[in-house]
Amino acid sequence: MASPQYVLVTGATGFIGAHVVDSLLAKGLRVRGATRSPAKGEAMRAARPQHTDSLDFVQIADFSEPNSLSDAVQGVDAVIHVASPFTYDTKDNEKELIIPAINGVKGILAAAANVGTVKRVVVTSSFASVLDADRKDRENGNYFTYTGADWNPLTYAESADPATSAVIAYRGSKKFAEKAAWDFMAETKPAFDLVTLCPPMTFGPVAHPVAKPADLNESNAMLWKVATGEKPLPVARVPFWIDVRDLAQAHVEALLRPTAGGQRYIPASPERFSYGKAAQIVVDHFAWSRESVVPEDQPVDESHGVDGVTAASALGLNYKTFEQTVVDLVGQAKKLDEAK
Template sequence: MAPSYVLVTGATGFIGAHIVDVLLSHGLKVRGATRSLAKGQAMIDARPKYTSQLDFVEIDDFERTGVFEEAVKGIDSVIHAASPFTYDTKDNEKELIIPAINGVKSILDAASKSDVKRVVITSSFASVLDADRKAPPYFTYTGKDWNPLTYEEAADPATSAVIAYRGSKKFAELEAWNFIKKGDAKFDIVTLCPPMTFGPVVHPVRTVEQLNESNAMLWKIASGHNPLPVARVPFWIDVRDLAKAHVEALLRPEVGNKRYIPAAPEGFSYQLAADIILKEFPWAERTVTKTTDQVIDQSHGLDGETVTKELGVEYKSFKQTVVDLVTQAVDLKRNSTK
C-alpha cells in the first residue's frame, strides 16, 4: 500500500523541513515530531497552503527511550531524521551517542507496535567513512562500507565531538540494521548516508546565528572567517536533493532494506566555496579570505550514482547550492539587524 500519512522526526531541522516540503508537494499527509511545539507551529504558519496536511506532536528528548509510542498512531510510514548534530558538547556520549541510538531504538520499537510499513533513516557518511583508509590506489566508498570506529573509541571522553558524532551515527544506524536482522519486524527500512549537506533553509531560522552546523560554515566564509575552514572530506550534497532521496526511498517499494550514499559527483573545498562567493557577490571582496592553498582531494570517490539510478535523484552543482544559501543568509542578516 502506498504511503499516505508520514511521521517525520527532526521535522523542524534543516534536512527534516525540506523532507516535509517534498512530502507535502506529493500530496501526502505529514506529522512532524519535535521537542518544541512552538517550532512545529512556526512550520505550519509558514505553510498556509498545507495546514490541513500538516500536524505536529511533541516528543521528549531521546535521553529516554519510548518517546514515539503516541506519535506513530495512525501513521503508515516514517522518516527518521532527528539526531543530535552539534560539535558544541560537554559530554559526547551523553549528548551525541546515547540520544542518537535511543532515537533509533524508540522509533523502531514504536513502529513495530503500529501499522508502519517502511522506516527511512537519515544516517550519515560518518557511518561509512574509514578515516585511516588512504589512496592510492583509488577507491570508491559504497553503501557496503562501514566506519571501523569502535564504541569505546567514539565514547572516550578524551576524543573530539567530531569523532563522537561519527560514532553516534554509526551505532545508531547499526541499531536499525540489527533490529531488521532479528527478522520479526513487520516493516522494512532504507538508510541514507549523506555527506556534508548544504543549501537554503526552510525550517524556522530567524538569524544567521541560528543556521545549522553545516551551513554555518558557508556563512563563516562569506562573512570573513580567517583562515578558511578545511573540509575533512571533499563530499557533499544539496539539501533539496537529499530531501528528494528520502521521499523516493519511501515511495519505491523495491528499495526496501537498502543502504544508499546520496552525494553529488563534484568534490568541494571551502576554498571553492570562497571562490564562488567572491565571483558571485561583489561585496565579498571586502570580507572573504583569499587563498590558493586548498586542493580538493580527488584520491578517492563515493558512489552517489546508485541514488541517481535507483532513486532518480539528479544532483545540483556546488555553485548553485552556495549561491542559494549565501543569498538567503544575506537576507537573514539584513532582517535581523533591522
C-alpha cells in the first residue's frame, strides 16, 4: 500500500477528530477536514497558521438524511471517518443517534468506493460496539477479557426502542454503524481496505475550538463535573478509557501501517479508571479544587478486562497514565473557565 498523501478526516472539528488532524499534520500529511459548520473549520485553520497550506475544510450536510459525500472525497487517497453523534441529550434517539451514525458510515464508504483513489478507510467505532452488558461469564463469576472479536449483542429494535435510554441507543448507533461498514466491505469489495477502532471512554486536553468548559464534549464534561465538585460523583459504566492523544496516534498508525488493513482494534489503557480516582488526582494537583472536591473510594469493576495490548503492539502505542490525562484536561479547562 502506497503511503497516503492527502487524508479526509470527518468530525475534524470535534474532540477526537481535531487530535487526529494534528497527528496527521505532524506527520507531514495534507489534511481535508469535513464539517457541517464552515465557521468551525475556519476556527480550526486560524488556530493552526503554520498549516494553512496543508489544511483545508469542506462543508458536508448533517447525516440525519442520507446524502452524498462525493465532493468531500475528491482528490483524497485515504479517509478517517470520525464523525458520529455522541450526546446523551436527545429527544428522539433513533433519529438523532442511530440513523445519522449509520448514514454517515454508509455515505462515506460509498463515496470512497466511487471516487476510486482511496486506498484505506479508518472508522472510529467504539467500545460501545463491543460491550455485552449482560455477558454470561459475569454472572458465573469467571474473569474474561474483551477483544476485537467481541460484538455488542443489542438488537436494532432494542436500541431504537423509544423507551430506552440514550446510553443504550448510542451503543446501538455505534454497533450498527460499524456493522454497516464491515457489511459494505463484504458486499461491495471496494478497492480500499477498512480498519475499525473501538476505543472506550476517551479523555484528555482539547485541540478543537472550545470557548468554555460548558462546551466540552460528552466524555471530558464528566471529568470537569468531578473537578467542579459535583456530588455525588458520577459512576463509570465501564472502567476502561484511553487518552485522546494515544487514540489520535492509533488512527494515524491504523491508516499508515499496511498490516492494519482489515483489522478491528480496541485501543485502551491497561489502567482502570473511576471518577473517584479522578477526584483524588484533581485534589492532589489543584489547590483550587480542595474546598469543593471530595474524593471517594469508588469500587472499580475488576470482573473482566479489555485487550488493549493487541492494538498497542500492532499500532506502536504507549498508553498515557490516567493521572497525566486528568491533569492535562482539568488544567486546560480551568484556564478556559477563568478566561470566559
